[in-house]
Structure formats: C-alpha cells, structure tokens
Amino acid sequence: MTRYGDEVAALAAPLTGAGDFDVLLDRVGGARVVMLGEASHGTHEFYRWRAALTRRLIVEKGFSFVAVEGDWPDCDRVDRAVRCAPDAPDDPRDALAAFERWPTWMWANEEVVDFTRWLRAHNSGLDPRERVGFHGLDVYSLWESLREVLVHLREHDPAEVPTALAAYRCFEPYGESARDYAMATRLIPTGCEDEVVDLLVRLRERAAGGDGGGGDGGGAFRVWQNAEVVAGAERYYRAVLGGGRESWNIRDRHMDDTLARLLDHRGPGSKAVVWAHNTHVGDARATAMAAHGEVNIGRLARERHGEDQVVLVGFGSHRGTVVAGDSWGAPVRELPVPPARPGSLEDVLHAAAPGRALFVLPRDDRPDLLTDELGHRAIGVVYHPERDHRGNYVPTVLGDRYDAFLWFDETRALHPLRVRHVDALEPETYPTGA
Structure with missing residues (x-):
C-alpha cells in the first residue's frame, strides 16, 4: 500500500448506486451551483454517474437547469425537447442526433439520450415555468x-x-x-x-x-x-x-457569464448543475493552470457566487477505454486508456480505493492526500494513449481543486450516436480538446 493508503481508506466510501450520494447531497446543502466534471469527454461511467447524481439534485434539491460544455443553438433544441415545447421533437434523441460540431459524440451519445429522455418525462408533470432546462x-x-x-x-x-x-x-x-x-x-x-x-x-x-x-x-x-x-x-x-x-x-x-445570465433569467432561488471537463470544473488555483495565468469556471463561480454556494465535483479513473480522435476533426475511435502514471493521483487511488468510490473532501484537518500536489490525468477529445505518461497530467492539490471526487478504477468508452459526417472548421482548442 502506498504512503497515502490509510488516508484513502479513511476517506473513500463505496459507490454502488445513486443512494450512496446521500453524504454528497448533504454537502451540497443549499448551494446554488454544483459543477460535475469528467476526466475525459468519452467515458461511459462519467456520463452515467453524473446523470444519476443530477437526477437526485433535480428531484430532491430543486435544481433549475443543467448547463453543459456545449453550443447554445444545439443545446437549445435539446432544451425545447426536454421542456416539451410544442414545436420540438417528442424524443430528445432527435435533437441530439442533429449536433453538427466536431466532436459530436460529447453530447450526441446514448448516455445523454437516456438522461434527456428522463428529464422530458420529469418535466411533463410540471408547470411549464418550472420545467428543468438544458443549456449550452x-x-x-x-x-x-x-x-x-x-x-x-x-x-x-x-x-x-x-x-x-x-x-x-x-x-x-x-x-x-x-x-x-x-x-x-x-x-x-x-x-x-x-x-x-x-x-x-x-x-x-x-x-x-x-x-x-x-x-x-x-x-x-x-x-x-x-x-x-x-x-x-x-x-x-x-x-x-x-x-x-x-x-x-x-x-x-464566456461560460461563467452565460451561467450567471441563466441563473438571473430563471429568477430568485434558481440553481444550476454544470457538466464540463475537470479542467474547467476544478478550481484552477489548485493546479498548474494558475501559474500560467489561466482561470476556469470552477474558480470564477466560487469568486462570483461565494465558496459556500458552489460545490465542485471531479471524476477520475485508472485504466480502460475511451472514445476520442487521434487529431482535431478526425473520426471517433475507441482507444485504450493505459494504467495511470506511477505516483499520480490515479495510481494512488488504484492501490487503495474500492473499484468505485465517492470521496467527500473535508474542509478542515485534511490529510496529505488532499494537500500534496499530485499529477491528475486529463484526456481531451484528441488523445494518443502511447503518449499518456508524457503528458495528460495536471499537477493538482486535490482538496483545493474539488469538494468531492468520484473514482472508477476501470472505465469503458461511451456510446456515440450515428450522425452525419461533420467538418471541423474551428482551430483546435487550447489546451487540446478540453
């Protein structure tokens, strides 16, 4: 067992079903914004469990909308479908299948279809003004x-x-x-x-x-x-x-300003769930990003709304498969995710945590696992498994970057929808694909 083994064992709670989120919902309390990350844009478990947690936030905590790392026009068509607009398709899958921008699989996938179908069914029993939105x-x-x-x-x-x-x-x-x-x-x-x-x-x-x-x-x-x-x-x-x-x-x-406009638009008491990559969700001040002068929506939301009003949840895994492209605009492929780099956060958790685990991170009396700087893997929409150990790791202080962390030792690729061929006319994002 690694030097952090006892600390991991003390913090980790097995994650077997959505009922295990009770302790995290207690941590959310009355927060106005909950941001749910992902260590890659192409992993089934991240999407599935993020959706399961979001369902509980909507039903039990009254969250008003889901805001995702996606385009406004495409997501607006999904929003109209899930909010049962008369001119929208009855099945949100039809709106998702119309996504045109590479990488379409980020949102045009079976995992998001399942969630948006659930959301439409949930909304159908609500007054139109109370229906939960889906925005880019x-x-x-x-x-x-x-x-x-x-x-x-x-x-x-x-x-x-x-x-x-x-x-x-x-x-x-x-x-x-x-x-x-x-x-x-x-x-x-x-x-x-x-x-x-x-x-x-x-x-x-x-x-x-x-x-x-x-x-x-x-x-x-x-x-x-x-x-x-x-x-x-x-x-x-x-x-x-x-x-x-x-x-x-x-x-x-821009994403932070859009989130604030949506909260204002929905009115007093509105609350948002955000789905985006860990590099956007986890507070940039707890990573090497800060030294490079970079901000992100996790940090900006804490500064805008107050740290007690924002809960940041990261995701991670040790090995498995993922969907990504080998260059910007390339066809999607299922690729292997090799075992994590020795000494990384993922390597530490692999050695000592259950195969699926929830960590709700204490604010006080924090062990070394939460205060030491460890490499934390980030996979974008462009990925080269053979280069994984030479890049793809963000130096991170876990306890400052997130309020909670979901761990999956082995993961598998998500399931993209079949969409028509799209051209990638945009320059590659910086950093790659996040």
Missing part, C-alpha cells in the same frame, strides 16, 4: 448563433435586421471558417468587432425590455444569448491563433 455554455457557434439571430429578428423585430445583417456580411467572406477569420485579424486586428458590439448592445436592450424572466426560455432572452455567443466567439477566434491563456480565459469567462 460554450463559445464556438459564431455562424450558427448569428443565423439564429437573423431568423428570430426577421420574424419578430424586422427593424433590427439591418444591424444583424451588417454583422453577418462582415463574416461572410470567411466561409464559416473560424481559422480563416482568425488569420484575417492578423491584418485587421479589430475584425468584425464593431459590427458585433453594435448588434449585442441592441439585443441586450431589447431583452431588458422584452420577454425575459420566468423559466420558459423566452425569445428575447434566447436571441440575446445567441448575440452574446457571437460576441464571445469573435473575441475567442481573434485570440486563438496566439494560443496560451488569452483564448482559454475568453472561453471560460
């Missing part, structure tokens, strides 16, 4: 969101169409290629920023005096959020070719 936090959908703005304005506010068209025509020469737009901003640094800001200001004002409020995802709020995505994406793509912290921070600040 991410920043990538520049052209999709701009088209959504135009469609909405043409039907509901034709006077604002010229402003939206000005933004659309500014982007039109780049053929919906974010890389081409990013390259062009090296010559014209402001790019389409002026047109986008003009559009955003107008739609913010419209939403402030329109159909905001309530829980029905009203039109003015949805079109405003699409405009916020356009603005965030334009900033992101201007920064992304430079790599490093600027583009990462733009993306996570």
